[in-house]
Structure formats: C-alpha cells, structure tokens
Amino acid sequence: MTVTVPGPTLGVVGGGQLGRMLGEAAAPLGVDIVVLDPTPDCPASAVADQIVGGFDDPEAMAELAARADALTFEIELADPDLLDELAAEEGIAVHPSPDALRTIEDKLVQKDTFGEAGIPIPPFHRVDDAADLRDALDEFGSVMLKARTGGYDGRGNVPVSGPDEAEAAIEEVGGPAMAEAFVDFERELSVIGVRGDDEIRTFPAGENVHEEEILRETVVPARTTDEVREEADRVAREVLSHLPGRGVFGIELFETAAGDVLVNEVAPRPHNSGHWTIEGALTSQFEQHVRAVLGWPLGATTRRSPTVMANVLGTVDESQPARLGGLDDALAESGVSLHWYGKDEVRPLRKMGHLTAVGGDDADLELLARARELRDGLRFD
Structure with missing residues (x-):
C-alpha cells in the first residue's frame, strides 16, 4: 500500500488510558483518533474526539464506523458481533479480528484454543x-x-x-x-507482540512484578537467562500465529522453577506491561498498534536501553478528586518520564499513571529501586 499524510481516521472502542496513549502515538503519524466510551470526558478525550455511548450500543458503534477509516478496540468489553456487523455492512476493516476477541475474552475458550494448538499452558x-x-x-x-x-x-x-x-x-x-x-513459577514475564499484514514482530521479554494481583513494575530486559528469554519469545510468536487480525497483543507468561515458559493470559490490545516501550524501545507498542491496524509497515522493536516501568496507583482509602503531588524529584531525575492518564477521580489501587526510568548497563536492582523510590514519593492530595 501507499502511505500518505495527513492519514486516515482510526476509530477506537474504549477511551481509557490505552486510548489516550494510542492518540498520543497516532498524532505524529498524521492519524486522527475517534473513541467511543460511555464516560463523558474520558481520558482519551484530551487527545481524540469522543462519541459518548456504550460499547454494545449499535447506534453509537455505527456512528464510530461512519467517522473512521478503520476500527480497533482497547478494551475486551467491545462486542465482537457488532464489530463483525459493521465490517460487513459498512465495509470497514476491524483489527485485531473480532474472532481473536471472541477467543480471548473468554478465558476458558482462550485456554482451550491454546491447549489444542499445543501451546504450553497450566x-x-x-x-x-x-x-x-x-x-x-x-x-x-x-x-x-x-x-x-x-x-x-x-x-x-x-x-x-x-x-x-x-x-x-x-x-x-x-x-x-x-x-x-497454581504454577510454581520463578517470575512472571510478558512479551508484547505485533502482527502486521505478513509479519510478526516481538519486543524483548519483560519481567512483571505483581502485588495483590496488580502489576506494579515491569523490568526490561527480564532478569532471567538468555535461554528463557528466547523461549518466551518463541512461545509468544506461537500464540500470535493462532490469533487472526493485525495489531498488538500482550502475552503474559510464567517462567517455572524448571525453566519452562507457560502462557498465563493474552490481551488483544496494547498492554500495561508494554508501557515501557514508549521511552524504552525504538517504536512504542501504541505506534505499532496504529501502524498494524492501518496496514502500514511496522516499526523496529529494538530496546533502546534497560528500562523500568512503575505504575502509579491510587494510594487512597476512598474515592476522591485526583490531584497528584510530590512530582519534583521524579521530574528532576535524568532518564525518568511521567505519564498521567487524566482520570478525574482516584480510587484505591486505580491505575492513574506510570513512571518510566531508562539508562544504565543493565536493568538491575538499582534502576528498579530508583523507579520505586520516585514512584513511592508521589502522593494524592
């Protein structure tokens, strides 16, 4: 295909932080974003036009399709049947495929599909x-x-x-x-993969640190052996080969005590564990998703440097207006970037933003400790 700018308009089902970061990545490419989200003034509305409506609202979805040249989604609550209808009736491309969403949105169907394909799973x-x-x-x-x-x-x-x-x-x-x-695992890993028209690319495997089932930090490269990182990449590519359509997929994995790699869960969209790519890779997962969905050439997935991403979660006891303070040290630190998601309300453990720290010869404990220290110094007033 021939790519020209200003480019097409991409319709996105969902306007949360992922939609916001998709809009931020699309703008330099000359691509406009329109999002559909039931929450007025959703996070993505700061960088994209918004249609206020439910994810299963046929009229709102039809309006989204009418205003876009291609459709994607940033939330699994998108209705695959509606997406299929729009693709057939409006002749609009939808990526990843609604069939991929059907496979992934039901964890049992997801596991059955991967198990039948011989992909290692618990x-x-x-x-x-x-x-x-x-x-x-x-x-x-x-x-x-x-x-x-x-x-x-x-x-x-x-x-x-x-x-x-x-x-x-x-x-x-x-x-x-x-x-x-339950899996006796050494660490949790993830690989962000992207499917283009005729190719698959993967970012380097990251190590995910969870607490109370919520991702707190991602360390890249994952602190494991070359052999395990290579196996994680191989398994991720095998997963991608069984999911139809173009776009970015977040593939969460377990590294077992025996050194095996098992698939935990897959998301058919950009993923929290891939936020490190904004500063840490040559092309971010969000730019890759825009390119892939539009059928454009994919960017390089090469890591720029060791990188740590630290989520900024709601450290409050009850819901309150969102106002984040204590930013001076983080903003003054070389190699540290802040991403604020623009949510009006902070709730306990709600994802409100993230910090990314880059640099050094290795993503070691020192870089991780510094990212945690700066993140933990933030506070909600």
Missing part, C-alpha cells in the same frame, strides 16, 4: 458450580479460580486451597469460571 478445569471446583481441587490441589469474562487487575480471580472454600469462591466470582492449577 492445567485447567471448567467450573460451572461448586462440584466442578471441588473436582479441580482434587485434581490439582490449590487453584486460582478465574471468572471466564470481565476480570482484570486481579478482579474475578479467587485463590482456593480447599473444598470447604468452594461455595464462597463460586459466589465471589459470580458466574461461569475456570480453575487453573
């Missing part, structure tokens, strides 16, 4: 009721019970260690679920 069990959960406990011992749809940042995940906890766990999840055997 053992799992379908759970429709407490009896199913007790069967899983008999088979695996302790498990993580996961809601099949809608869960994120630990929501919808319940650890279960014994049959006497089954009824309460089922009630807490609140719907169809799957039980996954």
Whole structure:
C-alpha cells in the first residue's frame, strides 16, 4: 500500500488510558483518533474526539464506523458481533479480528484454543458450580479460580486451597469460571507482540512484578537467562500465529522453577506491561498498534536501553478528586518520564499513571529501586 499524510481516521472502542496513549502515538503519524466510551470526558478525550455511548450500543458503534477509516478496540468489553456487523455492512476493516476477541475474552475458550494448538499452558478445569471446583481441587490441589469474562487487575480471580472454600469462591466470582492449577513459577514475564499484514514482530521479554494481583513494575530486559528469554519469545510468536487480525497483543507468561515458559493470559490490545516501550524501545507498542491496524509497515522493536516501568496507583482509602503531588524529584531525575492518564477521580489501587526510568548497563536492582523510590514519593492530595 501507499502511505500518505495527513492519514486516515482510526476509530477506537474504549477511551481509557490505552486510548489516550494510542492518540498520543497516532498524532505524529498524521492519524486522527475517534473513541467511543460511555464516560463523558474520558481520558482519551484530551487527545481524540469522543462519541459518548456504550460499547454494545449499535447506534453509537455505527456512528464510530461512519467517522473512521478503520476500527480497533482497547478494551475486551467491545462486542465482537457488532464489530463483525459493521465490517460487513459498512465495509470497514476491524483489527485485531473480532474472532481473536471472541477467543480471548473468554478465558476458558482462550485456554482451550491454546491447549489444542499445543501451546504450553497450566492445567485447567471448567467450573460451572461448586462440584466442578471441588473436582479441580482434587485434581490439582490449590487453584486460582478465574471468572471466564470481565476480570482484570486481579478482579474475578479467587485463590482456593480447599473444598470447604468452594461455595464462597463460586459466589465471589459470580458466574461461569475456570480453575487453573497454581504454577510454581520463578517470575512472571510478558512479551508484547505485533502482527502486521505478513509479519510478526516481538519486543524483548519483560519481567512483571505483581502485588495483590496488580502489576506494579515491569523490568526490561527480564532478569532471567538468555535461554528463557528466547523461549518466551518463541512461545509468544506461537500464540500470535493462532490469533487472526493485525495489531498488538500482550502475552503474559510464567517462567517455572524448571525453566519452562507457560502462557498465563493474552490481551488483544496494547498492554500495561508494554508501557515501557514508549521511552524504552525504538517504536512504542501504541505506534505499532496504529501502524498494524492501518496496514502500514511496522516499526523496529529494538530496546533502546534497560528500562523500568512503575505504575502509579491510587494510594487512597476512598474515592476522591485526583490531584497528584510530590512530582519534583521524579521530574528532576535524568532518564525518568511521567505519564498521567487524566482520570478525574482516584480510587484505591486505580491505575492513574506510570513512571518510566531508562539508562544504565543493565536493568538491575538499582534502576528498579530508583523507579520505586520516585514512584513511592508521589502522593494524592
């Protein structure tokens, strides 16, 4: 294809922080962004036009398609059936494919698909009721019970260690679920992959540090062996080969104590663990997603330098207007960048922004410690 600028308009279902960063990456390419989100003045509205409407609202989705040359999504709540209808009726390209969204939005379907493809995954069990959960406990011992749809940042995940906890766990999840055997892992990894028209590219594997099921930091390169990083890349490419459509995918992985790499979960969109790419790679995951969805040539995924990303979470006891202070040290630090997501309200553990620290010969404990220190020095007034 021939690329010209000013470029096309990209319609995005979802206008949260991912939509905002997509808009920031699209502007230098001459690409306009229109987002659909039910929250007025959503974070992405600062850098994109917004249509206020639900993700399953046919009229709002039709308006989005009418204003765009291509469609994508930054949230799994996008309705794949509506996206398919728009693709057929309006002749508009939708990427990643709605079929990829169907596969990924249901964790059981996702695991079934990868298991049938021979991709390494933890053992799992379908759970429709407490009896199913007790069967899983008999088979695996302790498990993580996961809601099949809608869960994120630990929501919808319940650890279960014994049959006497089954009824309460089922009630807490609140719907169809799957039980996954606990993995004896050394560390959690992720690979951000991108599918173009006829190629797959991957960013270097990162190491993810979680607390209370929420990502706190990503360290790149992952602090593991070359062999494990290469295996993580191989597994990620295998995952991408089984997901249709163009775009960026976040692939979360476990490195086991034996050195194996297992797929945990996949997101059909840019991912929190890929935010490091904005400063840490030659092309960010957000620019890659815009390029891929539009069918443009992909950028380089080469790492610029060791990088640490630290999430800025809501350190409050209850909801309040969002006002972040204590920024002086972070802004004065060489190699440190702040990304504020523009959310009006801060809630406990809500993702409000992130810091990125780059530099040094290795993404070692010193760089990670400095990023944490600067992040922890921020406060919500």
